[in-house]
Amino acid sequence: MKASRFFIGTLKEAPADAEIVSHKLMVRAGMIRRVAGGIYNYLPIGLRSIRKVEQIVREEMNRAGAIELLMPAVQPAELWQESGRWEQYGPELLRFKDRKQSDFVMGPTHEEVVTDIARNQIKSYRQLPVNFYQVQTKFRDEIRPRFGVMRGREFIMKDAYSFDKDVDGLKLSYQKMYDAYVRIFTRLGLDFRAVVADNGSIGGSGSHEFHVIAETGEDDIAYCPSSEFAANVEATDALPLIATRGAASEALTKTSTPGAAKCEAVAELLGIPLERTIKSIVLATDNEGAEPTEPTIWLLMLRGDHSLNEIKVGKLEGLKGFRFATEAEIVEWFGTPPGYLGPLNTKKPVKVVADSTVANMSDFVVGSNEVDFHTTGVNWGRDLPEPVVADIRNVQKGDPSPDGKGVLDICRGIEVGHVFQLGTKYSEAMSATYLAENGKPAPMQMGCYGIGITRILGAAIEQNFDDKGIIWPESIAPFQVVVCPMGLDRSELVREHAERVYNELVAAGVDVILDDRGERPGVMFADWELIGVPHRLVIGDRGLKDGKIEYQGRRDTEATLLPAEEAAQTVAQKIAAALAV
Amino acid sequence: MKASRFFIGTLKEAPADAEIVSHKLMVRAGMIRRVAGGIYNYLPIGLRSIRKVEQIVREEMNRAGAIELLMPAVQPAELWQESGRWEQYGPELLRFKDRKQSDFVMGPTHEEVVTDIARNQIKSYRQLPVNFYQVQTKFRDEIRPRFGVMRGREFIMKDAYSFDKDVDGLKLSYQKMYDAYVRIFTRLGLDFRAVVADNGSIGGSGSHEFHVIAETGEDDIAYCPSSEFAANVEATDALPLIATRGAASEALTKTSTPGAAKCEAVAELLGIPLERTIKSIVLATDNEGAEPTEPTIWLLMLRGDHSLNEIKVGKLEGLKGFRFATEAEIVEWFGTPPGYLGPLNTKKPVKVVADSTVANMSDFVVGSNEVDFHTTGVNWGRDLPEPVVADIRNVQKGDPSPDGKGVLDICRGIEVGHVFQLGTKYSEAMSATYLAENGKPAPMQMGCYGIGITRILGAAIEQNFDDKGIIWPESIAPFQVVVCPMGLDRSELVREHAERVYNELVAAGVDVILDDRGERPGVMFADWELIGVPHRLVIGDRGLKDGKIEYQGRRDTEATLLPAEEAAQTVAQKIAAALAV
Known part of the structure; x- marks a missing residue:
């Protein structure tokens, strides 16, 4: 991509309503623009990162055997009445009437619709297990939308729903999704933790949340550095800190x-x-x-x-x-x-x-x-x-881990994924049965698995930023490399090398942007540091006369000089190494 | 893809509410399922074709220099009040209130939102021209949704909006989109025609509709087989059929x-x-x-x-x-x-x-x-x-073409794309101005350009079907080839060749499905003919003993035998030839 053919809308100042760093930086970097409370335009730079997250999620869902479909945003009330959530769900469920005065909702989630698909499409145990997923725009009418994409009203989610014959099958489907999520967040290049979660209103039993670790996270997570244990603090068993009661030695x-x-x-x-x-x-x-x-x-x-x-x-x-x-x-x-x-x-x-x-x-x-x-x-x-x-208390740092394998530490996390064993909550309410091997109808065992696609962008930024702006992992950076030519309009040599390096990077499959806008170096550098492109090549006459191109990683404090002919290859290798998981 | 890991939901009977062939076939082929009137689930097979249409559209939009972003489905009423369409738009515009009793609409189109983006982001003539596009889910509350995806309420569109300094720029942007649309529909493999359209309620002047030619189309198109002329019948000038009035020869x-x-x-x-x-x-x-x-x-x-x-x-x-x-x-x-x-x-x-x-x-x-x-x-x-x-009449077949280059014929078409010169209708109403070279603010000249992504599927089917089912063009078929092994469970030879051919096709970049479900040949063939996969390879012991694999194109009346070792390559070449435009 050449910057002159792209749209870059960076801002010096964050809007007044932006409270947290990811919200501020996403607006300043020109990734999002507010349309209404909790409703955003995803500008071209923002959309590029969204698409990269979606792509990784799709690849891993497909690899895990899930099958993509697409359900509608607008859902008829009848399905929600069948499941009982028409009454149970709070005002976050946006209800409205169409021109014929029929009741509809804007889907905040799709258990009802997918259960309706399953009961219509799946008749026999031979069709099970099956796992349907979609990447889709959802709406949740939050009373206080804020924090940009972290708590928006309209947002993009990947939601998957598994259907199994029995609980053993459900556990297997659940484990596949758990493993897929581990691969997804690993490939996204995020520091994350899968934690045992207390079940929310969705019902059922057995669930994990996937949290991106960030100091600004809204959830407290207890984890054991010397074992695999991790859980929401709220859901972590607190063991007695005193093994045996001592004898009384003082008078009342x-x-x-x-x-x-x-x-x-x-x-x-x-x-x-x-x-x-x-x-x-x-x-x-x-x-x-x-x-x-x-x-x-x-x-x-x-x-x-x-x-x-x-x-x-x-x-x-x-x-x-x-x-x-x-x-x-x-x-x-x-x-x-x-x-x-x-x-x-x-x-x-x-x-x-x-x-x-x-x-x-x-x-x-x-x-x-x-x-x-x-x-x-x-x-x-x-x-x-x-x-x-x-046990009526929250665990705290230094408590023994419930798995007996060490001592707990506490960190803060941002929930970006959730896997749930729903059981038969929806299949029983909506009569989603299949004919079992014994010829009798049985309710399908369901699981549901969500990833907040747009939320991931916010969480990734909360984990990776500095005072200059965002620091993207290579996997979801809007561009992986920026080539900044110095004096493109004056120097034929600079132009030649910039084009050459750009073309070499494109040929190597690297997502590169050539900044041919003709901006001053200071403006260029500030823009790309704010936007968070992880690798930068600066091509100028001064370096070229020594056969050098300047390289700087977004986290590097100083630039290094690369032989001009090897610059593209070196950067391509750095990116490939970062993406290898 | 292997069929055993995929979801195939073909039906013997079409639903009672399906009036036209594309609706019937899309339901029977397991592409769509009704959720409510005009609202559908896109099942896995349907989604595959949608994604292929989207991909071609994206590639050509990008090639034409348009920049992708994503605007929200839910839009605040304020923007529609500014443009005047809050009052003007009929009940197709779904209006609703959120939990705070603020007015919103479900976007049927995005002129208001994109104009809001432009007025906030574009300050100077140096930022023009720019063309933003999105692929997005829209809602239009049709009074009588029907014909499946042809007149749905929730549907996927590609909509693009160009912004220019002046009318000359607009005409250039318009022409680029016109050319891109010609490439898109050519690559989609559809018989189509760009026709001069009468402008609808959207306003402005200068527009073309892109129609897929089909006998079942709802629009009458007049065209001249010996020239480029094509227009909606309603918009075609009818020339006098008698050059000079003859003298009176009869008595009253x-x-x-x-x-x-x-x-x-x-x-x-x-x-x-x-x-x-x-x-x-x-x-x-x-x-x-x-x-x-x-x-x-x-x-x-x-x-x-x-x-x-x-x-x-x-x-x-x-x-x-x-x-x-x-x-x-x-x-x-x-x-x-x-x-x-x-x-x-x-x-x-x-x-x-x-x-x-x-x-x-x-x-x-x-x-x-x-x-x-x-x-x-x-x-x-x-x-x-x-x-x-x-001139108060409709032209008819045999009339002189208005361009003087021949005689008109009439065909029926299905509108799948529309390019419009909006002019300053929205930029003036919403004060989307830029600073011109002369230092003065001027309203941006706008164009808008839509393609009905989901509608294209219906139109393609109306143009390409027979009594067995759909006949997809290679570009948007859910799968390009199906490999049908006969007796997969009995014959190791069949299994080996099926796997080999499948792997060769995958390696050649062909989108192939291996039907390893173990269904009887009759069921397999009927399914894939209904689904409309354009190429089929049948691998059986009978052919293999002569070193042959049976090939049949979806439009072929008979199968032909290919040397087993060349089958994959031959089919890959056929597909490559079909996709070359």
Whole structure:
């Protein structure tokens, strides 16, 4: 490609609505332009990277035996009524009427449509397994679209749906997709991690998220550097940090702790480690019945340095649908407002749940249910009845890995892919059955597998940028090399070498752009650094008189000189090496 | 591709709602499946052909210097309000509200969005010309979606938009697109014609439609086999068929023509050629004003074998917005109901317009304004005042070509492409200006250029089918060759040769499918003939014992035997020859 025949729309300034670096850089690099909230034009440079992501995804999906088709963006409400999601799905599901007042939705996902295909097309076990995928434009009416392509409303996804005879087949299909995703993100050149995920609203059991690791990620991931373990922090089991409870050695003592409403302040005031203090969290569950009754009040006890995992709590017996207690309830049950709460001497009975670490603590510190007072030397059995014990906290750095193979670390990630075992949720709701070997109809076992194509661009940038702009991996850079001639209009020698190098790179299958716009070097360099082209060749009379062309990798701090005749080949080799996975 | 890893969903019967052959065959071949009215799933076989059309379109658009980008399906109402089309566009424009009650549309076309891009991105004449295109999914809320992909609601289009400094630039950009379209449809292997079009609601001046020629086409095209002339019948000038009016030779005679209310019946009854009779058509125009007044009644006179061209009539002075007269009006003005109308002795004055052929007729026959009577020997000047003369008829086969280079023929076509000179319609409405060389802002001159990607599939089938199914051109066939092994499970020899031939074809870059499903020959052949694969190789023990493989082209009535070792090469050469344009 020659720049004079291309469209380059770089900007000096990012728009005011761009909060994160990838959004800013994508607008500045001329990749996207806002049309409405969460709706973008993909300008030529942006589209080139999208197409490269799509191509890699397609190649790996095909390699894994998935078959491409294309489903519509506009879907009839009937299918969503059949699955039950017409009612269940929130306002993110854009519902509208056509000119005949029939109900439709803009598809945010395609479980219903693909299940309809399967039930119509698949009659016999002989047709299974099958895995259909598409690369398609979706719409999700986010209440607060932002972060550019990271949380847009209209976006491009690859979604795949597998159909199997039985759970064993589903597990095999799932594993194939898992393996394909590993290859995809590896080929994309991204630092990523497959993590065990807690299942969302889509239902079913067994799922992994694929995260691009980036400091700016919105999800916390727990992983074990010495093993394969990785999971969303929310979904990671927290093991007890104390193997056996120690014997009580201190007397129960009410201690003045003026103004120390937080564990950190208590520890400092008393000169003890934070790990000796207890955080008290008060929850409520409302009891159903004809007559209004009092709620049940729960006291959840965590070690002072730990944080509550609400998802784990919601799965405990009696705590499904819990809420945080109101201040009035706290005063009524504990006799004091929040800040100095504890399990001792409550005004009305509360149900105590101790985190599995807390359950093995001894001589610990709790609030006295009196403003400005804590009680030290508290011990289970002696001062308090044995509690209900459960894992109710988030893991943190340094915790033992649940697989027993080391110690956890925490990183932040951006979810770019998700593989799900759906089971028969949709096939049962929509009667997608096949005739099994035994001649009887059975519901198909389904899996679904998504990759956010446009989101990947944002995630790749969040992981790879500097103060000059984007730093693309070779696999998805809009161009892999830029050839920048110095004084193209003055020097016949420069023109000749630029054309030669350009043609050699094209012949080598390299995606190269020749910047023949006639811009000043400073403008050229700034544009291509902003756009993030990973390799740059600068061709000028000064170098050429010594037979040299200047090369600089986007991450290099300095340029190096290459023999002019070898420049194209050298760069082509660098790219081939980067793409080899 | 091996059929066992692919999805083939052929059907014996077409669905009841399929009216035309392409719709029936696309469903039966497993290319499309209905999701809702005018909304389809593109199954794997259908998607393959779509992608091939897209690829050819992209290559030729890129070759012509157009730059690909991607605009959203969902567009904010504001842009359509700016252009004025929010009000002007009919209910085909699907309007809806998002969760925040903001107005949006599902884009049926992208003039507004691309003009918004241009006004934001293009500041100077130095950035012009530029031509942006996309391949994108559109939605048009047709009141009566039907004919499968021919008149769907959700469909894939390539739309391009050129921006130029001035009209000369626009004409150049237009010509480049015209030439690109000729290359595209030639490469697609379709019999097509570029025709001069009457402009539709999109506005501007200067446009051509590209039609695929097919008997089932919905548009009538007039063309001159001995010249380049081609135009929609509606837009073709009808030259007078009589150069000079002959002298009157008959006396004006009222003649009994009982029951002969049509010209054909009159001609037969009187034993004269149809070309001597006159068809009288009564139109009305309503006069505006504060007081309701009588309409103006018009009598349009056509030769008995000619048909009225309403578009031409609507452009005549005084006839803009005409309507057909009511029967009551006809009785009031002519003294008789329709059937025996004529210009002589009307009860109230009417405005007479004679077609340019009628104006040169002599001794002709008109209705007498009395049931069961006609008047023969009618002559202008002698019996009637000289009329207003205009071209008000459709051309027909045998008419002189407007370019003076021969005689017209008529064929039917399916519109698959359209090139338009928009001028400044959108750039003025939306203030898309650039700074010209003289330092002053000027509106950009725009052109727009569409190709119906999914529609092309239907049109190609309407042009290429037989009673067995589709007959694809090599360029867009879902597969170019099918290899059908006979008894794959029984014969190691067949298996070896099938694999060898398959691998040789793959190596030659041929898009081949090996039917390894283990179906009976009859089922295999019927499937691939229905799907329309243009080349078939049948590999069986019987042929192999003589060193032969059976070849049959999809249009061949019989198979021929090829030397087994040369079969792949021979077919690859046939395909290469077919694709060479």
